[in-house]
Every structure is written in structure tokens, then in C-alpha cells.
Amino acid sequence: MGALKVLYIGGTSFSGSTFLGAALSQHPQLFLAGELIGFVRHHPRTxxxxxxxxxxxxxxxxxxxxxWQRKTSLSLEDYRTLCDRYERIRAYPSLLSPGLPKEAAFRQYAAASRAFLQVLSELSQSSVIVDISKYPTRALALSRAGIDVVFVHLVKNGLAYLDSNTRRLYVRHYEDNPWWPRWRFWVRSALEWDLINLLAMDVSRRLPGLRLRYEDYITDPAAAFARIGQRLEVDDLADYGDxxxxxxxxxxxxxxxxxxxRLRGPARLSPNSSWRSRITPTQRAIYCLLAGWLGKRYGYPC
Ligand SMILES: [Zn+2]
Known part of the structure; x- marks a missing residue:
């Protein structure tokens, strides 16, 4: 087994990261751990x-x-508090501070994170832990903790994000805030898409990795897996794409x-573009105004 690496899939939600992570993890050297940021931060029952x-x-x-508990002095609750402190979006400026590795709390976070990933690697008998947490901040925090992180910035057409996220936000907020106009959800989603992708681009400049478009990995998974395999130094990953x-x-x-x-049993490659039929002219106009400039950089025309 090689030295421990984390293959971190970063970017916005609803970009196909769960399926991508699972598909890559059919290779015996890779293990899909899931969204570890959620595991350490949320209530266990969720x-x-x-x-x-x-x-x-x-x-x-x-x-x-x-x-892991036998190898660390921290309780799970204390570790969760530290993850919350260093992995949230608002932690970004502090993660860039040169003095960070000297902070006692960060050293605790770093040691516990390294131990956790090492245990995962040993028990899964895989040298590459696939973390689909998305938050670019967690990738940077792990890297600053001394972990070898390969960062895949996964992007998908921002209109698809607008569609998925609007429906999620709508369900979550609309009953409590019935006076909210719908355009407010679309504006918020477009700005979120900008923010997360800009952060992911900044992390990409700092960590080894690559940018991958959802539409490209769906169309030619062997080529996408070959690029990722090259970064991970896993020679035959392209075979699993094929x-x-x-x-x-x-x-x-x-x-x-x-x-x-992931809870519905085994799955097969199945491109999802049903959002195209749901996008309204107003949604498209808001997206083009607020996020179209960034989408064009990834090859998504308005
Ligand atoms: Zn299980």
C-alpha cells in the first residue's frame, strides 16, 4: 500500500460528486469515505x-x-468543534495565515485529522481516501495539516445548480417565509455558485489537482479517470472509467x-439533464447576470 493521499472532490453541491467518488472507488486502491465534513460536524443521527x-x-x-479514539487525545465532540472552526467557509482567511501551524488548536486538529485518515486507510486497505465534502476550505485545512491532498474541482452547469438548489431552498424556507419572492432563491443560488467556485479555483492554485467538468466525465469517463489517475499516481484508473x-x-x-x-443500491452511469426542461427564462436571466461570466470560463454559454 502506498503513502496516504486524500482525493478531495471540491466545488458546489449537486455536481455528481457522490457518483464520481463511488465510480473512482471501484479501484481497490481508493476508498469512498463520503462527505467527511458532514460526518464530523453534524448530529450523528443524521x-x-x-x-x-x-x-x-x-x-x-x-x-x-x-x-481512532485509541490514537488521539481528543473526544469526537472536541474534534467536531475544531473541524467547525477550521473547515467552514469563513475560516478561509485564517487558513492562509503563515502562523497557523503554530496555533495549539490547529496542531490538535491536524494531528487528529491525520490519525483519522490513517485509520480509515488501514481499515479500508486503501491508500487513497476519497472525500466528497465539496467545501474548498476543508481541502485547504487538510493540506495545511500536512496531508497529501489532490484537489479535483468538479464543475457542472450553473443553471443545473440553480435548479437543484432553488428546489432545496424553496422547500426549506418557503413555508416559514411565504412572502419571499422566488427570484430571491435564484439570486442566492447564483451568488453561492460564484462564491464556491471562486474559492475552489483559489484552492486549485495552491494544491495539486485538476478541474473536471461533470459533462466531460459523463461523456468520456476513461479520459477523466486517466487525468485523475495521473495526479494520484494510480496507473490503471482509466480502466475503471472504461x-x-x-x-x-x-x-x-x-x-x-x-x-x-448511494442508499438505493448499485447504480450505473446515467447522465442527468432533466433540469434543462425546468429552467425558466427569469431563472436563466438571473443566472446570466450574476454567474454567466464565470460559467463562460468553464465553457457554459448563457
Ligand atoms: Zn456502513
């Missing part, structure tokens, strides 16, 4: 493993946590967090 059990009922995650193109079943293992497709 976490369901891909095996169908809550994480505290899943034998793999229980063994991981118990082994199997994906030919309809191989993708299994989700013991991933925590991520798209709910």
Missing part, C-alpha cells in the same frame, strides 16, 4: 452509511472510530453523506 445503517450501527465506522462507460455497476460501500442515490 448520518446514514451507504450500507443502510446509521454510522454508530455500522461495524466499519464503529471500528474506525474506536481505533468499465463505467460500458455499463459497470457502481457500489457505494460504506460512504457517509452525499447524494441519496
Amino acid at each position: 448520518h446514514k452509511c451507504s450500507c443502510g445503517r446509521l454510522y454508530h450501527e455500522c461495524s466499519f465506522w464503529q471500528e474506525t472510530l474506536q481505533t 468499465r463505467l462507460r460500458r455499463g459497470a455497476e457502481i457500489h457505494f460501500g460504506h460512504a457517509l453523506g452525499g447524494n441519496l442515490i
Whole structure:
């Protein structure tokens, strides 16, 4: 087994990261851990493993946590507090500070994170942990903690994000705030898409990695996997992209967090462009005004 690496998939939600992470992790050297940022930050009961059990009922995650607890002086709750401090978007400026590695709290965060990922690597017998947390800040925090991070900035057409996120925000907020005009959700989503992608671009300049368009990996997974394999120094990753193109079943293992497709059993490559039929002229106008300039840089015309 090679030295531990983290393959971090960063960018906005709803970009196909769960399926991509799982498809890459069909390679025995890679293990899909899921959205680790959610695992360490949220209430345990919200976490369901891909095996169908809550994480505290899943034998793999229980063994991981118990082994990790023997190697660290921090409780899980204290570790969660530190993750919250260093991995949130607002932590970004402090993550760039040259003095960060000297901070006692950051040293605790760094040691506990390294131990956690090392335990995951040993128990999964994989040298590459695939973390689909998306938040660019977590990738930077892990890198500053001394972890070898390869950062994949995954992008998908911003109109698709607007569609998915609007529906999510609408459900979450509209009942409590019925006076909110719909355009407010669209403006918020377009600005969020800008912010997360700009942060991901900044992290890309600081960490080894690559930018990958959802539409490209769906069309030619072997080429996308070859690029990622080159960065990870995993020679035969392209073969798994080719199997994906030919309809191989993708299994989700013991991933925590991520798209709910992971709880529905094995999946196959299936491009999703249903958002195109739902986008309204007003949504498109708001997106083009606020995020079109960035979308064009990724090759998405308005
Ligand atoms: Zn499990």
C-alpha cells in the first residue's frame, strides 16, 4: 500500500460528486469515505452509511472510530468543534495565515485529522481516501495539516445548480417565509455558485489537482479517470472509467453523506439533464447576470 493521499472532490453541491467518488472507488486502491465534513460536524443521527445503517450501527465506522479514539487525545465532540472552526467557509482567511501551524488548536486538529485518515486507510486497505465534502476550505485545512491532498474541482452547469438548489431552498424556507419572492432563491443560488467556485479555483492554485467538468466525465469517463489517475499516481484508473462507460455497476460501500442515490443500491452511469426542461427564462436571466461570466470560463454559454 502506498503513502496516504486524500482525493478531495471540491466545488458546489449537486455536481455528481457522490457518483464520481463511488465510480473512482471501484479501484481497490481508493476508498469512498463520503462527505467527511458532514460526518464530523453534524448530529450523528443524521448520518446514514451507504450500507443502510446509521454510522454508530455500522461495524466499519464503529471500528474506525474506536481505533481512532485509541490514537488521539481528543473526544469526537472536541474534534467536531475544531473541524467547525477550521473547515467552514469563513475560516478561509485564517487558513492562509503563515502562523497557523503554530496555533495549539490547529496542531490538535491536524494531528487528529491525520490519525483519522490513517485509520480509515488501514481499515479500508486503501491508500487513497476519497472525500466528497465539496467545501474548498476543508481541502485547504487538510493540506495545511500536512496531508497529501489532490484537489479535483468538479464543475457542472450553473443553471443545473440553480435548479437543484432553488428546489432545496424553496422547500426549506418557503413555508416559514411565504412572502419571499422566488427570484430571491435564484439570486442566492447564483451568488453561492460564484462564491464556491471562486474559492475552489483559489484552492486549485495552491494544491495539486485538476478541474473536471461533470459533462466531460459523463461523456468520456476513461479520459477523466486517466487525468485523475495521473495526479494520484494510480496507473490503471482509466480502466475503471472504461468499465463505467460500458455499463459497470457502481457500489457505494460504506460512504457517509452525499447524494441519496448511494442508499438505493448499485447504480450505473446515467447522465442527468432533466433540469434543462425546468429552467425558466427569469431563472436563466438571473443566472446570466450574476454567474454567466464565470460559467463562460468553464465553457457554459448563457
Ligand atoms: Zn456502513
